[in-house]
Amino acid sequence: MTTVLVLLLLALGTYLVAVIEDWTCRGHFRLSAPLTAGIALLGRESIVPRKPDRIFFEVGPVLLLISAVLAATVIPLTPDLIITDLATGALFINAALVYVLVALLMAGWGPDGAYAMVGGWRFLGQLIAYAMLIVMPITAVAMRAESLLTTQIVVSQSGLWNILYQPVGFVLFFVASMALAFLPPFDLPTAKGELAGGVEAEYSGARLAVFRLGRLTLIITLAAATVVFYLGGWQGPWLPPWAWSAIKILVVTAVMLTAGRYMPRIRETDLLGWCWMFGIPLALFNIFLVGVLVLVFP
Amino acid sequence: MTAQMFFISFFGIAAVWFGIVVFRTFSMVRSALALLFSQTALGAMFLSMQAEFLGVLQIMMMATEMSIMAIFMVMFMMDPGGLGEMDMTHQKRLSLGAGIVSFVAAVAIAVFVDWGPAASSAPDAAQQTVDLGLELLGRSMLIFETAGITILTAMIAATAVAIQPVKRSNEHEH
Amino acid sequence: MSIELLLALITGAALFGVGVYGALSQTNLVMIMMGVELILAGAMVNLVAFWRYLHPDNPAGQMFVLIIMTVMAIEMAVGFGVAIARFRAKGSVEMEEATELKG
Numbered sequence: 374m375t376t377v378l379v380l381l382l383l384a385l386g387t388y389l390v391a392v393i394e395d396w397t398c399r400g401h402f403r404l405s406a407p408l409t410a411g412i413a414l415l416g417r418e419s420i421v422p423r424k425p426d427r428i429f430f431e432v433g434p435v436l437l438l439i440s441a442v443l444a445a446t447v448i449p450l451t452p453d454l455i456i457t458d459l460a461t462g463a464l465f466i467n468a469a470l471v472y473v474l475v476a477l478l479m480a481g482w483g484p485d486g487a488y489a490m491v492g493g494w495r496f497l498g499q500l501i502a503y504a505m506l507i508v509m510p511i512t513a514v515a516m517r518a519e520s521l522l523t524t525q526i527v528v529s530q531s532g533l534w535n536i537l538y539q540p541v542g543f544v545l546f547f548v549a550s551m552a553l554a555f556l557p558p559f560d561l562p563t564a565k566g567e568l569a570g571g572v573e574a575e576y577s578g579a580r581l582a583v584f585r586l587g588r589l590t591l592i593i594t595l596a597a598a599t600v601v602f603y604l605g606g607w608q609g610p611w612l613p614p615w616a617w618s619a620i621k622i623l624v625v626t627a628v629m630l631t632a633g634r635y636m637p638r639i640r641e642t643d644l645l646g647w648c649w650m651f652g653i654p655l656a657l658f659n660i661f662l663v664g665v666l667v668l669v670f671p
Numbered sequence: 672m673t674a675q676m677f678f679i680s681f682f683g684i685a686a687v688w689f690g691i692v693v694f695r696t697f698s699m700v701r702s703a704l705a706l707l708f709s710q711t712a713l714g715a716m717f718l719s720m721q722a723e724f725l726g727v728l729q730i731m732m733m734a735t736e737m738s739i740m741a742i743f744m745v746m747f748m749m750d751p752g753g754l755g756e757m758d759m760t761h762q763k764r765l766s767l768g769a770g771i772v773s774f775v776a777a778v779a780i781a782v783f784v785d786w787g788p789a790a791s792s793a794p795d796a797a798q799q800t801v802d803l804g805l806e807l808l809g810r811s812m813l814i815f816e817t818a819g820i821t822i823l824t825a826m827i828a829a830t831a832v833a834i835q836p837v838k839r840s841n842e843h844e845h
Numbered sequence: 846m847s848i849e850l851l852l853a854l855i856t857g858a859a860l861f862g863v864g865v866y867g868a869l870s871q872t873n874l875v876m877i878m879m880g881v882e883l884i885l886a887g888a889m890v891n892l893v894a895f896w897r898y899l900h901p902d903n904p905a906g907q908m909f910v911l912i913i914m915t916v917m918a919i920e921m922a923v924g925f926g927v928a929i930a931r932f933r934a935k936g937s938v939e940m941e942e943a944t945e946l947k948g
Contacts, residue, residue, distance in 0.1 A: 460796030468727050722896065790899065790900070794902065818912055832929070
């Protein structure tokens, strides 16, 4: 029962993300836009390119969707509204989201196209840049909660939200999760201007619809993870828990979609250099600082 | 047949099957990703053996590791797409024999040794994580730290071996 | 003894056998490394099975698995370092061509 409810909410959230993306990107607020766009995509022919690696070509978009949904299973919307409260929840989110990389590699290699392949391998480089910046801030969050349970992590923020307790970790995690969801300015694998769509380039019709759906689900899952790790999850005054979760998740999604809109796309080498030269030392400093804080103010 | 037995054998067969696919396919990306799915099936097997932390960790680490494997395969193999169906093996009979002999020997040991009574239950996952953390930073700290230092050394050594040697004669031109 | 332990040990043995076959039969350095990874994976299954069915109260068994994972990562790092250096020097990482190692 909870599972079905959470999945329905996830689908609703994904729809709203599509609406928000349309709104922030083009400036039109139309509730029906994703529906019509989806029907249009499903109606179009789904072309299979010449000499594809058929297994990868078919599995890539589906795996993207599956990994995003799997990551959402350990995210609590209210104290009870969670599919499975794993004892290693904070690690499991990360484990599920690594398969986004595998999905993009498959989608890049499968269709036997140059742009797609460049996009897929680019995302591998991007992973090497952002992966540590996902893991290390989560480590600091788990240190404060003294648990890997996601519900426990939310409860640990009842006094002070983690965004104020460890702001450095929040900034790093937020930027890294934008890189994970390949949102602008980190949209290297699907760069519209230079790669003509990158990994998306060879997909069309129903397969492209699944790919886009997976990407939107990924965005809302990451926003929900940010809320759980840094913004106090379901906690807040006056309103019921589910309302707070929904408001926070939608606000974070809107910020994620808007933040990078006005920046130029980052070069792969710059991204790697900045992440390893500034990001990782900052993340280590954050872990150290949180360790001291946890010992001083238990 | 319990659920645990079913899942162990299911994921075990999946792991071995993908392990065999690694050496049977001609496409190098398929080969690397088959190894990834073999390792992922092992992670699922750990989960069904109630080693939750290890299972999740295995699933997480191997995805990155094997994807990096895939790009190195594409870089260094002569025919990464596998369209030429090139044979990349040697001493086939010897290695097949060695593989079968080691498999049979290991199975024989597993069957004939008296392992003693099996434990019926394991501690729950949260307790396991706590125990493992205390073990790593308590009694086994020296081993754990040695592993950390070793991996740092390996990283530095691998980078030192791999970076392009600087050509002295070209220095004046830049 | 329990059937579950036996099943896990047989899986480990099969992975070990496949890994030995791969490490011996492949001509490319990267493929040989994949064989070694499978051998280590077989060892890992055995360790988890021993921990679960023989000593579930001793977390040192789990720590061994972490050490094996470290060994896998080290093997990858060093192996790829050597592969890059050799590719740069000789233009290939085919082990049939590495005859200078015969001495």
